[in-house]
Amino acid sequence: MTPPGLGDNRDKPAYRASGRGENRDKPAYRASGEGPDDRAVCVIGLGLIGGSLLRAAVRAGRTAWGSAASAADAEAASAEGFDVTTTVDDALTRAAEADALVVLAVPLPAADGVLRRVRRHAPTCRLTDVVSVKAPMAEVVARLAPQARYVGGHPMAGASRSGWAAGRADLFEGAAWVVAADEGLDLEVWADVAALALATGAAVVPAAIDEHDAAVARISHLPHVMAAVLAAVGSAGGPLALSLAAGSFRDGTRVAGSSAELVTAMCEGNRGALLGAVDDALGRLGAARGSLASTGGLAATIGAGHQARLTLDEYTPPQAIADLTVPDPLAKLRELGRAGGRVVGLQTAHDGLRPS
Amino acid sequence: MTPPGLGDNRDKPAYRASGRGENRDKPAYRASGEGPDDRAVCVIGLGLIGGSLLRAAVRAGRTAWGSAASAADAEAASAEGFDVTTTVDDALTRAAEADALVVLAVPLPAADGVLRRVRRHAPTCRLTDVVSVKAPMAEVVARLAPQARYVGGHPMAGASRSGWAAGRADLFEGAAWVVAADEGLDLEVWADVAALALATGAAVVPAAIDEHDAAVARISHLPHVMAAVLAAVGSAGGPLALSLAAGSFRDGTRVAGSSAELVTAMCEGNRGALLGAVDDALGRLGAARGSLASTGGLAATIGAGHQARLTLDEYTPPQAIADLTVPDPLAKLRELGRAGGRVVGLQTAHDGLRPS
Numbered sequence: 105m106t107p108p109g110l111g112d113n114r115d116k117p118a119y120r121a122s123g124r125g126e127n128r129d130k131p132a133y134r135a136s137g138e139g140p141d142d143r144a145v146c147v148i149g150l151g152l153i154g155g156s157l158l159r160a161a162v163r164a165g166r167t168a169w170g171s172a173a174s175a176a177d178a179e180a181a182s183a184e185g186f187d188v189t190t191t192v193d194d195a196l197t198r199a200a201e202a203d204a205l206v207v208l209a210v211p212l213p214a215a216d217g218v219l220r221r222v223r224r225h226a227p228t229c230r231l232t233d234v235v236s237v238k239a240p241m242a243e244v245v246a247r248l249a250p251q252a253r254y255v256g257g258h259p260m261a262g263a264s265r266s267g268w269a270a271g272r273a274d275l276f277e278g279a280a281w282v283v284a285a286d287e288g289l290d291l292e293v294w295a296d297v298a299a300l301a302l303a304t305g306a307a308v309v310p311a312a313i314d315e316h317d318a319a320v321a322r323i324s325h326l327p328h329v330m331a332a333v334l335a336a337v338g339s340a341g342g343p344l345a346l347s348l349a350a351g352s353f354r355d356g357t358r359v360a361g362s363s364a365e366l367v368t369a370m371c372e373g374n375r376g377a378l379l380g381a382v383d384d385a386l387g388r389l390g391a392a393r394g395s396l397a398s399t400g401g402l403a404a405t406i407g408a409g410h411q412a413r414l415t416l417d418e419y420t421p422p423q424a425i426a427d428l429t430v431p432d433p434l435a436k437l438r439e440l441g442r443a444g445g446r447v448v449g450l451q452t453a454h455d456g457l458r459p460s
Numbered sequence: 461m462t463p464p465g466l467g468d469n470r471d472k473p474a475y476r477a478s479g480r481g482e483n484r485d486k487p488a489y490r491a492s493g494e495g496p497d498d499r500a501v502c503v504i505g506l507g508l509i510g511g512s513l514l515r516a517a518v519r520a521g522r523t524a525w526g527s528a529a530s531a532a533d534a535e536a537a538s539a540e541g542f543d544v545t546t547t548v549d550d551a552l553t554r555a556a557e558a559d560a561l562v563v564l565a566v567p568l569p570a571a572d573g574v575l576r577r578v579r580r581h582a583p584t585c586r587l588t589d590v591v592s593v594k595a596p597m598a599e600v601v602a603r604l605a606p607q608a609r610y611v612g613g614h615p616m617a618g619a620s621r622s623g624w625a626a627g628r629a630d631l632f633e634g635a636a637w638v639v640a641a642d643e644g645l646d647l648e649v650w651a652d653v654a655a656l657a658l659a660t661g662a663a664v665v666p667a668a669i670d671e672h673d674a675a676v677a678r679i680s681h682l683p684h685v686m687a688a689v690l691a692a693v694g695s696a697g698g699p700l701a702l703s704l705a706a707g708s709f710r711d712g713t714r715v716a717g718s719s720a721e722l723v724t725a726m727c728e729g730n731r732g733a734l735l736g737a738v739d740d741a742l743g744r745l746g747a748a749r750g751s752l753a754s755t756g757g758l759a760a761t762i763g764a765g766h767q768a769r770l771t772l773d774e775y776t777p778p779q780a781i782a783d784l785t786v787p788d789p790l791a792k793l794r795e796l797g798r799a800g801g802r803v804v805g806l807q808t809a810h811d812g813l814r815p816s
Contacts, residue, residue, distance in 0.1 A: 260706040280704050309703055319701040323694045327708035329758070332765020333744045334686050337737060338679045339768035343800030345675040346775050347665055348636050350616040352683035352715045353772075359708045360762075360769035368762045375756050381693060382749045388689045389745065393738045400731050402685070406716075406724045409688020412695035413716035416709075419702050444699030 140299035140450065143230075144168065144204035146195050148218050150177050150188065153234045153259065154209025155271030158186055160304035163273045167202070171195040173210075177268040192221045200226035205296045207257075208233035211366060212240060212373040219248035230290075232257045232297045236320055237374040238284055238313035255293045256284035256313060258320070259306055266363050277305030280421075280446065285310035285437045291428055298426060298450055308426065308447035310437035314377075321377035326385060328359050328367050329378070335360040425449040496655030496806065499586075500524065500560035502551050504574055506533050506544065509590045509615060510565025511627030514542055516660035519629045523558070527551035529566075533624040548577045556582035561652045563613075564589035567722060568596060568729040575604035588613045588653045592676055593730040594640055594669035611649045612640040612669060614676070615662055622719045633661035636777075636802065641666035641793045647784055654782060654806055664782070664803035666793035670733075677733035682741060684715050684723050685734070691716040781805040 145161045147154045147170035154170065158181070161168035169187035171194070172178040181188040189195055199206045206229045210218055215235065222229065231252040235241045238256045245254045261279040281301035283294065298308045311319070335357040338345055359367070371378055392405040422445040426437060429452055440447070501517045503510045503526035510526065514537070517524035525543035527550070528534040537544040545551055555562045562585045566574055571591065578585065587608040591597045594612045601610045617635040637657035639650065654664045667675070691713040694701055715723070727734055748761040778801040782793060785808060796803070 260704050262707060279706070282704065309700070311700060315700060316704075319697050319704050322697040323701045323705045323709040326693060327690060327712040329745070329748055329761060330686055330690050330712060331708070331769075332762050333741055333748065334683060335765040335768035335772070336744055336761075337682060337740045339771055340740065341675050341678040342798070343775075344665070344667060344671060344798050345679045346772050347777050347797070347800040347802065348616050348638065348672075348675050349679045349772055350635070351618060352687070353679040355711045355714045356683040356687060357765070357769050357772070358711045360765040361773060362766075364759070364763045364766035367766075368757075368759045371758045371762065372752070372756055375752060379749070379752055382745065382752065384693045384696065385689055386742070386745055386749060388692055389685070389738065389742055392685055392689065393735070393742060396728070396731060396735055396738065400728055401724075402727045403720070403724045405685060405692075406688050406727065407720045409691040409713070409716040410718075410720035410723075412691035413687075413713050415695055416691070416702050416705055416713070417717060419699075421703050441703070442698075442700050444703040446703065 140295040141303070142166065143296050143299070144199070144202045145300060146170065146199035146202075146204045146206045147209050148192055148195060148206065149173070149209035149214070150181055150268050150271075151209065152262065152266045152270045152275075154207070155181065155268040156261075156273065156275035157207060157209060157234070157259075157304065158188075159271060159273035160276060161300065162186065164303035166300075166303070167204075169195060169198065172268065173214075174268075180268055192218060193225050196221055196225035196229070199229055203230070205230045205232060205293070205300060206252075207300075208235070211235070211369045212237065212244075213369050215241065215244055216248060219245060219252075222249040222252055227251045228253065230293045230296055231255075232283075232293070232300075234259055235373070236324060236370050237377075238282070238316050239376075240373050242284070242313055253290045253293045255289050255297045257297050257301065258282040258316065259301065259304075260309075260324070261306075262362075266366060274305065276301070279306045280309045281306035282309045282311050282316050282441075284313050284316070285434045285441065286312050287434055289434060291433065294434075295428060295450060295452065298447060302447075302449070307421070307423070309445075310426070310434070310441040310447060312438050315438075315442065317374055317377040318380070321374050321381040322384075325371045325374050325378045326381040328362070328371055329382060330385065331357050331360040332367075419444065421446045423448045425451050427451040496651040497659070498522070499652050499655070500555070500558045501656060502526065502555035502558075502560045502562045503565055504548055504551060504562065505529070505565035505570070506537055506624050506627075507565065508618065508622045508626045508631075510563070511537065511624040512617075512629065512631035513563060513565060513590070513615075513660065514544075515627060515629035516632060517656065518542065520659035522656075522659065523560075525551060525554065528624065529570075530624075536624055548574060549581050552577055552581035552585070555585055559586070561586045561588060561649070561656060562608075563656075564591070567591070567725045568593060568600075569725050571597065571600055572604060575601060575608075578605040578608055583607045584609065586649045586652055587611075588639075588649070588656075590615055591729070592680060592726050593733075594638075594672050595732075596729050598640070598669055609646045609649045611645050611653045613653050613657065614638040614672065615657065615660075616665075616676075616680070617662075618718075622722060630661065632657070635662045636665045637662035638665045638667050638672050638797075640669050640672070641790045641797065642668050643790055645790060647789065650790075651784060651806060651808065654803060658803075658805070663777070663779070665801075666782070666790070666797040666803060668794050671794075671798065673730055673733040674736070677730050677737040678740075681727045681730050681734045682737040684718070684727055685738060686741065687713050687716040688723075775800065777802045779804045781807050783807040
């Protein structure tokens with residue numbers, strides 16, 4: 105399973121501005137022969153995403169364990185037969201010993217505390233995360249756990265409920281799972297993260313982190329802001345308005361039912377890119393207002409929205425096998441992701457073609 | 461079935477500013493003994509709503525016929541055994557002869573042409589409609605068919621598809637069906653319209669037309685504008701953004717998939733009230749933008765939206781029997797609708813309690 109071709113990249117600068125190169129003396133793989141497809145997984149945080157990932161990893165045959173901040177969640181997970189502790193330190197120490205892939209599955213505001221534990225107990229671990237903003241996360245990793253071999257991730261899956269009980273092993277099936285593909289990232293860990301995503305049934309979308317953050321501001325964070333605004337405007341119409349609320353209002357405000365705390369943290373975490381998306385929405389909504397007030401016409405607004413939705417409905421992502429043995433694999437992967445493509449399998453010099 | 465109590469209101473001024481009182485010499489009901497529960501129904505326009513209504517009326521045992529502008533739709537409906545013509549004039553002449561309830565089920569921009577036919581072939585008919593704006597519709601009826609006994613209606617049901625083929629007999633089951641309840645409306649026709657709505661499985665929401673228009677601007681028309689804006693902002697993010705579009709974006713833009721022509725006509729028809737709703741949304745979105753830019757905080761916006769959505773989720777409409785025999789029944793009905801209540805049965809002096 106060891107992809108020898110990846111070794112060619114070990115002389116490249118690491119992704120982060122600080123801490124680059126610290127891993128050069130580590131062997132590519134442990135003697136145990138672990139590769140991306142059988143690497144152990146340590147999930148820190150067992151909410152909806154982390155809890156679903158632990159279930160999916162175990163279902164895929166991985167050795168996997170996790171830690172939950174909530175004693176109740178840890179008990180519930182243990183009762184269901186999962187290997188779970190409430191002690192982050194223990195989970196991380198075990199990850200360091202097993203050369204496991206550590207998955208940070210806590211909200212961005214909680215990442216600081218966990219990363220300080222990583223620096224102490226598993227400083228050079230293989231590290232990824234599931235947070236919906238990637239540039240702020242990369243910054244905090246570089247600051248607090250600079251030696252970690254970090255490749256950011258973002259599974260595009262969710263639900264209006266949260267917590268361990270809301271999780272399920274098939275949450276990621278068919279979903280897009282962004283894996284950061286900026287120049288200089290550790291290709292070995294990239295393969296680990298991509299393989300884990302594929303093992304859960306997701307397809308990998310490689311993207312530069314700034315391009316990811318700009319895209320999710322438009323199609324994930326802005327929808328939450330718009331849903332909140334729409335819900336408030338509707339509710340301000342009083343009981344008669346709520347009584348008449350039909351499909352368009354219910355659909356348009358569904359995600360406003362999600363945890364306000366989590367949504368706020370998610371949106372605030374992508375402040376820069378979200379500001380751009382909100383400005384775009386304000387501009388278009390203001391133009392609609394102006395047209396409605398002046399000529400009474402809304403055809404341009406409604407027509408453009410209809411066309412955009414048709415584009416989405418007709419969109420079929422091109423699928424590809426990620427070949428990590430070619431020159432400049434990350435540049436090619438970014439190009440694939442930018443064109444809307446998805447990775448559904450990994451190819452390395454060692455193991456040939458491995459469909460998901 | 462004849463509700464004698466309704467006769468008490470025949471000395472009141474009719475709803476419309478023009479044409480009031482023309483119906484005073486008409487007998488309350490024909491000798492045939494027709495009442496609201498067995499009144500024949502003539503549906504003009506067999507798109508999603510009209511086509512569903514014709515099916516639902518027949519299913520409820522009514523004598524019902526319709527006319528479709530599209531020959532293909534008329535043929536399809538006839539082939540399914542429905543009594544359908546392409547000639548509006550024939551359908552209306554028959555309605556005048558049978559003292560049927562005429563349901564205008566065409567978009568607002570097409571109403572003018574049909575109302576000129578009404579004036580010619582069924583000038584004093586019992587008339588309702590299914591258009592989503594009520595004040596503009598009342599104005600055009602008063603102008604073009606001033607003698608018609610008009611009580612506006614608005615079933616809050618829809619689908620992203622349109623046309624006869626998209627219709628179904630159960631479209632209105634459990635839906636709210638607004639019936640105009642302004643002072644001076646013809647109570648006999650009010651009972652006809654309410655009884656038809658109940659027969660389709662809907663619950664009746666009585667409302668003054670200006671209150672209706674303000675409410676639907678917030679919970680039906682604004683959601684379409686917001687969905688169009690959101691779809692355009694997302695699509696402007698290019699293939700990567702579309703590739704990452706998950707539930708929040710898909711839900712938030714679903715209604716942008718509806719016919720742009722119909723949505724535009726619907727929104728433009730409620731210009732005045734929609735402007736107010738758009739301004740409210742612009743204000744709230746602008747406030748979110750300001751807060752995000754200055755302090756980075758979105759908790760107020762997200763929190764208010766979450767609370768509003770919870771209010772919607774927890775909302776259970778009070779149900780009532782509409783008693784048309786009491787003094788000032790329309791005032792009481794408006795009060796019920798304003799409080800978010802729904803009519804699920806009609807009571808008249810003649811027929812006692814009639815649950816839906």
